[in-house]
Amino acid sequence: MSAGDFSADYFDGHNSRRRPVLVEVAGDMLAIRGDGIFFDVPREKARVLPRLGETPLRIGLPGGGLLVALDFDKVDASLGVPRSRTLAHRLESHTLFVILALAAIVVGAWFAYRDGIPWASKRIAERIPVELEAQLADQGLESLDRFLFRKSTVPAWRRESLTREFTALAASAGAPPGARLEFRNGGFVGANALTLPGGLVVITDQLTKRMDDRRLAAILAHELGHVHHRHGMRLVLDNSLSAFLMMAVFGDVSAVASVAATVPTVFVNTGYSRDYEREADAYALRLLAQAGRSPRDFVDALDLLRPEGRAGEAPDRQGPRDPGYLSTHPDIEERMQAAEDMIETGRGPR
Amino acid sequence: MAVVRPYVGTPDEPLAPGTESAPHDSGTGDLAAVASHVYSFTFTGRAGEYFRVWIVNLFLSVITLGLYSPWAKVRKKRYFYGNTWVAEANFDYHGDPVAILKGRIVAVLALVAYNVAGHYLPKLGTFIVLLLMIGAPWLIVRSMKFNAIYSSYRNLRFHFHGGYAEGFRAIAPFLLWPLLVLALPTVRPGEAPGNPSEWAALFLPSLPVVLFYPYVVGAIKRFQVRRSAYGSAPLDCTLRIRPLYGIYFFAGLLMTVGVMAASIVISALAAFPAAMPVLMTVFIPFAYLLVAALVFGYTRSRVANLTFNSSTLGGGTRFVSTLSARKLGWIYFVNLLAIVASCGLLVPWAVIRTAAYRASCLRLECEGDLEGFLSDVAKPVGATGEQMGEFFDVDLSL
Numbered sequence: 001m002s003a004g005d006f007s008a009d010y011f012d013g014h015n016s017r018r019r020p021v022l023v024e025v026a027g028d029m030l031a032i033r034g035d036g037i038f039f040d041v042p043r044e045k046a047r048v049l050p051r052l053g054e055t056p057l058r059i060g061l062p063g064g065g066l067l068v069a070l071d072f073d074k075v076d077a078s079l080g081v082p083r084s085r086t087l088a089h090r091l092e093s094h095t096l097f098v099i100l101a102l103a104a105i106v107v108g109a110w111f112a113y114r115d116g117i118p119w120a121s122k123r124i125a126e127r128i129p130v131e132l133e134a135q136l137a138d139q140g141l142e143s144l145d146r147f148l149f150r151k152s153t154v155p156a157w158r159r160e161s162l163t164r165e166f167t168a169l170a171a172s173a174g175a176p177p178g179a180r181l182e183f184r185n186g187g188f189v190g191a192n193a194l195t196l197p198g199g200l201v202v203i204t205d206q207l208t209k210r211m212d213d214r215r216l217a218a219i220l221a222h223e224l225g226h227v228h229h230r231h232g233m234r235l236v237l238d239n240s241l242s243a244f245l246m247m248a249v250f251g252d253v254s255a256v257a258s259v260a261a262t263v264p265t266v267f268v269n270t271g272y273s274r275d276y277e278r279e280a281d282a283y284a285l286r287l288l289a290q291a292g293r294s295p296r297d298f299v300d301a302l303d304l305l306r307p308e309g310r311a312g313e314a315p316d317r318q319g320p321r322d323p324g325y326l327s328t329h330p331d332i333e334e335r336m337q338a339a340e341d342m343i344e345t346g347r348g349p350r
Numbered sequence: 351m352a353v354v355r356p357y358v359g360t361p362d363e364p365l366a367p368g369t370e371s372a373p374h375d376s377g378t379g380d381l382a383a384v385a386s387h388v389y390s391f392t393f394t395g396r397a398g399e400y401f402r403v404w405i406v407n408l409f410l411s412v413i414t415l416g417l418y419s420p421w422a423k424v425r426k427k428r429y430f431y432g433n434t435w436v437a438e439a440n441f442d443y444h445g446d447p448v449a450i451l452k453g454r455i456v457a458v459l460a461l462v463a464y465n466v467a468g469h470y471l472p473k474l475g476t477f478i479v480l481l482l483m484i485g486a487p488w489l490i491v492r493s494m495k496f497n498a499i500y501s502s503y504r505n506l507r508f509h510f511h512g513g514y515a516e517g518f519r520a521i522a523p524f525l526l527w528p529l530l531v532l533a534l535p536t537v538r539p540g541e542a543p544g545n546p547s548e549w550a551a552l553f554l555p556s557l558p559v560v561l562f563y564p565y566v567v568g569a570i571k572r573f574q575v576r577r578s579a580y581g582s583a584p585l586d587c588t589l590r591i592r593p594l595y596g597i598y599f600f601a602g603l604l605m606t607v608g609v610m611a612a613s614i615v616i617s618a619l620a621a622f623p624a625a626m627p628v629l630m631t632v633f634i635p636f637a638y639l640l641v642a643a644l645v646f647g648y649t650r651s652r653v654a655n656l657t658f659n660s661s662t663l664g665g666g667t668r669f670v671s672t673l674s675a676r677k678l679g680w681i682y683f684v685n686l687l688a689i690v691a692s693c694g695l696l697v698p699w700a701v702i703r704t705a706a707y708r709a710s711c712l713r714l715e716c717e718g719d720l721e722g723f724l725s726d727v728a729k730p731v732g733a734t735g736e737q738m739g740e741f742f743d744v745d746l747s748l
Contacts, residue, residue: 011505016724018439053399055432066505088425092402101409188620
């Protein structure tokens with residue numbers, strides 16, 4: 001038995017029987033010897049399949065026979081595989097390459113998340129007709145009504161005055177004709193305002209109890225910022241695009257693992273929504289100034305939106321502060337500070 | 351992590367067939383007494399090793415904008431097949447990446463054509479839906495054929511002899527869904543259904559999908575096993591549909607109870623505004639993953655057990671699957687948490703441990719010696735099957 005010999009399992013392809021053999025390498029020939037097996041094969045006719053981890057090597061023989069061997073070094077030494085066919089295996093065995101590939105994927109995912117997806121959804125949102133968006137808004141409000149909201153109990157006079165404020169601001173903002181204001185009891189979302197695609201703004205009863213019309217108008221200006229930048233639509237697109245990318249990356253995994261892919265999208269999307277909140281804040285300040293109101297109203301409104309609405313209290317006494325990456329809105333203190341800065345410098349970012 | 355590889359024959363150290371399994375199999379004493387030989391499946395893939403395969407696949411797929419993905423799919427399948435062992439031999443996968451690439455290109459082109467055509471000719475949508483309904487059984491049969499022909503064990507290929515009509519019968523109830531959508535009046539989007547007929551139009555079409563889901567799952571599995579063969583040895587499957595209704599009914603119950611329990615906790619916690627951020631961002635995803643994992647673990651294990659335990663190979667060899675719903679559910683739950691916490695980087699670890707558990711619960715039981723039995727019943731099948739495969743060499747299983 002010479003150094004190049006290796007043992008293998010032989011399957012002839014006519015029969016499922018497994019036959020242990022010894023493969024002797026003699027010059028240009030492979031001599032395959034076992035119990036009742038005695039034949040030679042030209043070395044260049046034996047085709048070694050590319051290696052894959054530690055799975056046994058498979059060597060196809062002319063005539064359909066198959067050798068299965070575990071002795072990687074000896075098979076490599078006596079048979080060899082064309083280098084071009086082993087690219088994937090060489091990359092996999094190269095620890096530095098594996099680390100670089102990992103780093104490239106992490107960095108690539110970060111840039112796709114930070115720049116790629118928002119860029120793409122902005123471009124796509126600009127091409128979607130406003131009428132189509134308005135349809136989405138109606139559907140969205142319908143399901144919110146079913147699961148979350150209850151009928152509003154805001155008195156008619158208050159609704160009228162707020163609707164007047166809204167119409168005036170919308171006119172001064174040049175908002176699309178579909179922009180309208182709705183009132184709902186917010187249920188467990190409490191004091192809140194939200195904008196659905198197509199310019200549908202909803203404010204909750206709880207919010208109207210928190211502040212007067214002047215400050216609520218500032219909140220409406222913020223919501224009109226969402227309308228202006230088409231944030232509702234862009235957020236829907238961000239959600240779909242990031243879900244699509246995650247499915248593309250992890251889609252080869254089983255259906256169970258793809259359940260997990262839906263959870264990171266929640267984290268990713270709250271990140272996008274925080275960026276949009278900042279954009280809408282800046283827009284609100286500009287719109288208030290443009291409409292001849294005081295941008296200070298917005299800072300005051302934010303102050304009233306703090307948990308329990310207690311102004312001037314030390315932030316750490318206001319209960320747990322949400323970690324930034326988990327929350328849909330930036331921290332209120334942070335937003336107030338940013339608004340103060342913008343008012344002082346007299347300009348909003350972008 | 352040390353893995354003892356299953357014995358791959360060396361003439362110097364002969365090992366009697368079957369020794370790997372029967373005597374060590376705990377808790378199956380009475381079964382082992384009936385069956386003279388028991389061959390356990392084992393899975394020898396390792397998370398660290400597979401991580402390298404996975405990350406290289408991912409990297410090459412991304413930088414080639416997906417063109418490499420068929421090669422990645424084949425490499426992944428080869429890794430899983432090659433590490434699955436029974437009776438001292440492993441499986442192999444031979445799928446041709448070019449065929450898979452062709453299939454994916456066809457699918458993408460069809461999707462683009464559908465969207466473009468739908469934009470200019472809205473009526474075309476109906477036609478395409480009908481075409482898809484007619485084509486669906488054919489697609490299912492094609493991909494089963496592709497998968498079978500390109501899988502092998504001991505250098506003998508698997509085959510799939512199922513036909514269009516039987517495939518059509520298996521999925522027929524699902525075809526009622528698009529038919530009902532086309533037949534019933536449409537509800538305009540954004541408007542709440544007002545009268546009973548509009549409610550019917552909204553919910554009736556999905557009714558057959560819900561009612562017949564267990565039937566379709568069972569019928570497809572039975573069709574797939576019953577029309578498959580290992581070489582010339584046919585597989586058979588006597589899976590009955592009724593127990594599947596029990597499984598999915600219980601799964602629905604499990605899901606309802608889980609969602610209700612989570613809702614109770616959520617509404618109790620909602621009383622404390624300070625708890626809201628934790629509630630929204632930790633508890634709800636956590637509860638969602640737990641309920642999903644348990645429901646998946648339950649249905650997957652029960653359906654797999656039922657299917658395998660009613661399947662035989664070549665008339666004389668039985669499959670025995672003993673997956674535990676609780677264990678599989680727990681594995682899924684830990685997997686999901688690990689995948690979420692690692693932003694997906696622990697996917698390789700998760701799929702490897704799942705495959706290892708699933709293989710460890712599967713075995714073959716044979717009256718005689720499997721080696722002798724297999725070589726009697728399983729002969730290679732003439733090239734017709736493979737030529738068929740090459741003629742339509744397009745994998746549409748995606």
